[in-house]
Amino acid sequence: MKIRFVLLYLFIIINLCFAQGAKYLIITHDNFYNAIQPLARWKHKKGMPTKVVKLSEIGATPTSISVIKNYIVNAYNTWTPRPEYVLLVGNGTYLRAESNLYDDYYGNVTGDMRMEISIGRFPVGTALQCSINVAKTLGYERTPYLTDTTWYRKSTTIVREDGTTHPDTVYWNDARYAHSCWINASYTNIDSLSRLRGSNSTSVTNAINNGRTFVLYRGTATTTWYNPFQQVNPNNMTNGFKLPIIVSATCATMDLYYTDYLGDRFMNAGTVLNPKGAVGFFGTTISTYGNGLARLRGTVTQSFFNAVFNQRIYKLGDAAKRAKFVIDSIRPPYFTTDRYREWNLFGDPELNLWTTRPRTLTVQHDTSIQTIPQNFNVTVRNQTQPLANALVCIMMDTLIYQYGYTDASGNISFFVHPNSTGSISVTVTAQNFIPYEQNISVRYGSLNHDVGILSIIEPTGVINSSVPVIPKVKVKNYGSVLDTFVVAMNIGTIYSQVVEDVILAPNDTITVAFPEWISVPGNYLVLAYTDLEVDQFRANDTAITTVLVNISNDVGIDLILAPDTSHPVNVAITPRARIKNYGVLTQTNFTVTCSIIGSNGIVQYANTQTVAALTPHDTITLDFMSWTPTISQLCTVKFRTNLINDENPSNDQKVRLTNMFTGIYEQTINNIVPTTSINNVKPNPISHNHTHIAFSLSQTMPVTLKIYDASGAVVKTLVNQTLHQGIHTCTWNAKDELNRYVPEGIYFLSLHTSEKNYTKKLILSR
Structure with missing residues (x-):
């Protein structure tokens, strides 16, 4: 037979229908459902799988924000593909925001305040306004204005200085940063409008009418921009489809409930055939004052333009989300979460931004x-x-x-x-x-010779190891004549078989079985293919899947619990280890051995315990017979599981080095009754991750000895038992309860007794 070499090219192509998920989710008040459809159809057609849902479909009212949020979170967690963009359709009367201020509530699906999904809103109150926003978006993205393309390299900054001295450093620095981005992008016309330079509302209107891709406002404002720019009225503009993105980096020139703010007016201005104003508006919903406010908003402003022009984030919602992310990441002085959340977006979050001529x-x-x-x-x-x-x-x-x-x-x-x-x-x-x-035509046609793999039946998915498997595939003859051909199956590099002389009539299917395979642990690519010399269409010859073979029999040492890395001589040790079943089958009656080898290589101690039963993925703690070291030396402590047919010996053994050192334990000195106290901690500051602690008890009593960090949290419990009268010592190895080294810093040793509590400060340095 002919030997086939199969080369696999992997690329992302997703097959789906409307119901299988969506990257672009539109949530609309019922009143605007029909008006939003042209935008949804375009987004879906261009390869952005889109789903439109009415509030009534998800059991929501305009004010039930938690119902809307839960729908988005569920979509994010369960849909394939899941939403990357969410467009809210309706102003605050028709679709409420959190506290009437924050749309990022809907984009924060993990609960950490930050947006995972880019959110935009059409702030509309009528179906006509919705159609205007749709027409602007389509006219900007799908059918860009081409009569005069010079406007794609024009932008404007507006600085409304607070005082009478030029320049206002914070505002002007932001304007200059935007200028530098535009200059580097080869913009040919950049307006620098300013109150102190004599610019006014007419200057702004004339610039936008002439066509601007971006307009940045820096200065004070609320509801609308302040004098001399307070007369900017988008309804009086004549810019048509030369629609800018407005960045209004000031106080509350947009609102998510009230509708007569500058942002709403920019978005809803004009008609479907004769639009005016803007296609997007990025600004804040909070009016406030305070230290560092202008600089904080300047951080978002510069980060937005950096995202678009330097980081090449060309979708409006993604650039806005990135700008918010930056301020949250660096958290400049006087930062509060309001400085992140106050920024909201009017417009299509998936809008593809123009940064040069189309x-x-x-x-x-x-x-x-x-x-x-x-x-x-x-x-x-x-x-x-x-x-x-x-x-x-x-x-x-x-x-x-x-x-x-x-x-x-x-x-x-x-x-x-x-x-x-x-x-x-x-x-x-x-x-x-x-x-x-473009549309292409589909006409009727057929092939004479075409066979291919319909599906791989076995092995697929997840199976256990050491299991006999009969690999199977389903094959179809797509052609119009009877054909005889070969079918092959590869499982990773460990299995390769062929079945020859498969005979199949036109349009028939058959299941082809291969020789038995005993599953071996691992993750494998399963490849099946047909081999027909005269096949006229090769694309359906091959099928690919994966199979994960779990380990059936695998136990091992999960954690050594005792002894620690140091232990005093003449004090009994109870070796202890945690055993885990890593496999998928319950294991019974297997043994675990502990051995302790001295520095001279001679076994000082050995003991074996039996585990009666251990279910998959469970653990059990084993205590071994106690042993008392008598000489100071560095010992090797080994724990090993002994399971017949263990398929993964790599986790069977764990080893720890334990320093057996000389110490004084439960002794009285010259029959003098000691007082209860912490006697000594050496060394302190702690070096080399070890310190020896001595304390005395005036009588037999319950005792706890604990290490606390500077916040008051318990780091390690060293003693928790009843001890006799006398002097006692122990060692702390700078580890916590989970056997992890703790960081350098201040710690506190606390001795709790029935008489009194005693505390000593420890300093850990490395």
Whole structure:
């Protein structure tokens, strides 16, 4: 037979229908459901799987924010794919925010205050306003304004100085930073408007009417920008589809409940056919004052432009989320969580930002295909150069939906098998490129010779080791004639078998079984393929899955509990270890051995205990017979499990070095009754992770001796028992209850008795 070498190319292409999850989740008040559909269809068509849900569908009212939040959290945790962007449709009357101030409540799905999902909002109160926001978004992203493309390299900063002296350092530093980003991006026109330079509302309106990609405002404000910029009225603008992103880095020029703020007016201005104002508005919802406020907001401002122009985060919601993340990460002086949460976004969070003039994609693919299994190949170029990371989506109603990104050569390949005639849409998008949209026709056709793997039946998923498995695959003849062919199966590199002379009629299926395989622990790639010399379509010849073979029989030493790394001579030791069943089968009647070897290599102690039963993944603590060391030496302590047929000997043994040292224990001196106290701690400061502690008791009594850290938390319990009258010593090895070394610092040794409590300060340094 012919030997086949199979080369696997792995790339991300996701097949799904509308119901299997979504990367883009739109939650809308019922009133706006129909109006938001054109945006949802576009997002889905371009390869951003989209789902639209009404409040009534999820049992929510406009004020039941926890119901809405729980729906998003569940989607994030259970959907495939899960939401990366959430668009809220409706102003605060129709879809409430937390405390009427914070939309990031909906994007914080793990409960740590920070947003995992990018959140945006259309602050609309009518279906018409929703349609205006949709038209602006589509006009910006899908059909960009091309009559005059110079506006894509124009931006504006507005500084409203607080005082009468130029410059206002904080505000101007932010403006200059934005300028530097735009200059580095080859912008050709940058306005620097300022109150002290004589600029006013008309200056702002004229700039926006002329077309600006970004407009930054720095200065004081509430509800609207302050004099001389308070007369900026988006409804009086004539910028059409030359729509900017507004960054309003000041107090509360947007609100998530009231609707007559500047942010709402920028978003809802104009009509569907003649839009005005802006396509996005990033600002704050809190009006306040205090130390460092301007600098804190300046951090977010600069971080937003750094995200877009330097870190190349080209989606509006992601850039806003990144800016918020930065201030939370560095937490400058006077930072509070309000400085993170006050920033909110009006607009589409997945909006692809323009940072230069739109360019045209060159896309190559078949213009017509047949109703047969095949690879549909797409090549994307920037003029003559391959374009990597272009998003390509093909869609045929709900029958075919696949998307992925081009490789370094500008190529991507989709396996398709249309089962009916019609058309498939091909959509390609890339940063700063005009979207490519084309339909291809699907006509009837068939193949004579085509066999392939339908599925791998066994082995798949998770199985136990040492189990006999009969590998099986299901094979289909997709062609129109009877064929005879070979089927092969590989399991990692440890199993390779073929079945020859498989005969299959057209459109029939058959299950092919291979010789038995005894499962061996490991994680394996399972590969099955057909081999037909005259096969006319190779894409369905191969199937791949994985199988994880768990270890059935595996016990080992999980932790040595005693002795510690040091122990005094002439004091009894009870060796102790924790044993764990790492396998998936219950183990019975196996032994565990403890041995202690002296520095001369001679075994000083050996003892064996039996474990009657240990269930999978459980642990048991074993105490061995006690032993008393009599000489000072460095001993090797070994614990070993002895399980017949143990499949993983690597965890069977643990070893610890224990220093047997000379100490004084439970002694009285010259028959003098001692007083209860901590007598000595040496060395202190503690060095080399060891210190010896001596304490005395005036009578037999219950005693606890504990180490506390500076916060008052218990680090280690050294003694917790009844001791006789006399002097006692013990050792602390600078470890906690979990046998982990503690950090350097201040600690406290506390002796608790029925008479009195005693405390001594310890200093640990390394």
